[in-house]
Structures are given as structure tokens and as C-alpha cells.
């Protein structure tokens with residue numbers, strides 16, 4: 001049966017690579033959208049079955065736009081997580097001779113990608129202006145459409161192959177430990193391969209003026225020996241100092257332990273919203289195939 005996936009486009013983004021790595025049925029259809037909110041809204045409005053969006057990067061931290069849209073705008077469960085290594089390539093529009101780095105006036109890319117290449121940019125392109133665009137593939141596309149301009153793009157290799165650009169430098173990310181987590185959201189359950197690793201994500205909103213609230217929330221997990229892998233705070237947008245907490249729990253939803261922890265937090269006056277319980281798939285840097293970290 002056909003499954004449709006919205007991804008942050010245009011073709012050649014890291015998000016598209018992540019989506020195509022895991023969803024490989026013959027009938028799987030991938031549709032590019034211009035922004036992360038567009039992807040999420042397309043899934044929420046039923047224009048596609050699922051949205052695949054970036055969620056967290058090992059160098060730059062959370063993708064706040066994704067967090068905020070999930071917290072404030074849509075109500076779709078997280079169905080799966082994909083973690084892939086990210087490498088960035090520098091390219092210019094196809095021309096007779098490669099552009100000299102000293103002649104480059106502008107570097108285009110997604111803000112997360114620029115942040116992951118700070119060292120290279122400081123060392124080799126300190127004179128160039130930075131222009132943030134909606135995705136790394138959009139940067140390659142824009143650069144390819146302006147061959148008369150001394151511009152370069154930072155993008156994935158797939159974008160270098162997808163647009164008329166030429167490679168100037170390979171793997172310019174600050175460290176090899178550059179991984180991005182992507183999540184898949186949608187209304188219908190997804191048929192996925194088995195995974196050894198699972199997570200559950202919740203959103204906790206504390207009552208205001210409650211001394212030690214965060215400590216008590218954490219102790220609901222600690223004394224049950226439940227492992228957490230991330231706590232991210234985001235403003236509730238109701239006033240300075242008010243926060244939601246997105247909490248990643250290193251296990252599947254169960255019948256006893258997690259409901260017990262959630263009930264304990266609710267008894268403290270916290271609101272607990274369940275965002276999903278899902279398998280995790282990880283591609284190692286040197287593995288051609290998707291593999292699971294044990």
C-alpha cells in the first residue's frame with residue numbers, strides 16, 4: 001500500500017537521505033516541502049501520511065523549530081527515530097575552473113549546517129558573508145542557479161549530485177561525531193523492522209511557583225531506575241521564566257513503571273503529554289546499511 005512521506009526539501013537534503021534509508025517499500029512516495037512546519041502541517045492535515053523532520057544534532061543540539069511546532073501547533077505521535085551521520089560538502093556552480101576560496105563572497109546553507117562547520121569557515125572563508133537558507137539542498141540549488149556569482153553552498157553529497165554544482169571541499173564538518181536525529185510523525189501506525197532500542201518522549205509542564213518541581217519530576221524517574229537521555233526546556237510563550245520540558249526516556253512505554261512515574265508527576269500538579277513511544281534506528285558512519293547500535 002502506498003505510504004507518503006513529507007520531508008524538508010528540495011531533493012538532496014539530509015532529511016531525505018534519512019527517510020529513504022528506512023522506508024524502502026516499492027510504493028513509498030517522498031514529497032519535498034519547503035520548511036519543517038510545512039512538513040508537519042502536511043501530515044497533520046492528511047496531505048501525506050507521515051512527516052520526517054530533524055529533531056536534534058550531536059554538535060548543535062535541538063532543532064527548536066521542530067520542538068516548538070510539536071509543542072504548540074500539531075498533535076501527532078512520534079512513530080520512529082532515525083539517527084544518521086552527517087557530512088558536509090562545499091560546492092560552487094558548475095564553471096570551467098573551480099572557484100578560488102579567496103574569491104568567494106557568500107556561503108549559503110541551513111543554520112544547523114553552518115554551525116557544524118564553524119572551524120572550516122573561520123579557517124578558509126572568514127571573509128565570506130553567511131546566508132541562511134531553508135535547507136542544505138536549497139543552498140546547492142540556489143548556488144547552481146547563479147553561476148555568475150562567486151557563491152558556495154554547504155550541503156550533503158546527494159545535493160552535489162542532484163544539482164549542477166562542482167565539489168570544492170569534502171567533509172568540512174568540525175568533527176566526525178556529527179550525527180542528526182530525525183523523527184517520523186503520523187496518525188497511522190508504521191510497519192517497521194525490529195529494533196533493539198526504543199524511546200518514549202513526553203512533554204511536562206510544571207505548575208508555576210512550585211519550589212523544587214524539576215527535582216521532584218526527576219526523582220519520579222530516578223527512584224524507579226528509569227534512564228533519561230535528554231531534557232530540553234522550551235518557553236511556554238506565556239511569560240518569561242515559564243517552560244515546558246521535553247523528556248526522552250530510554251525505554252518503551254510499559255504498563256507499570258512509566259504510568260506510575262507519570263501519575264506521580266501529575267499528583268505534583270504537572271501536566272504530562274505523551275508524545276510517542278517508538279523504535280530507534282541508527283546508521284553508523286562506516287556502515288553502508290542501516291544498523292542498530294547494541
Ligand SMILES: O=C(O)C(=O)C[C@]1(C(=O)O)C=C[C@@H](O)C=C1
Nearest residue numbers: 013014015054110112135136180
Ligand atoms: O538541510 C538539510 O539537509 C536538513 O535535512 C536539515 C538539517 C537540520 O535541520 O539539522 C539536517 C541535518 C543537518 O544537521 C543539517 C540540516
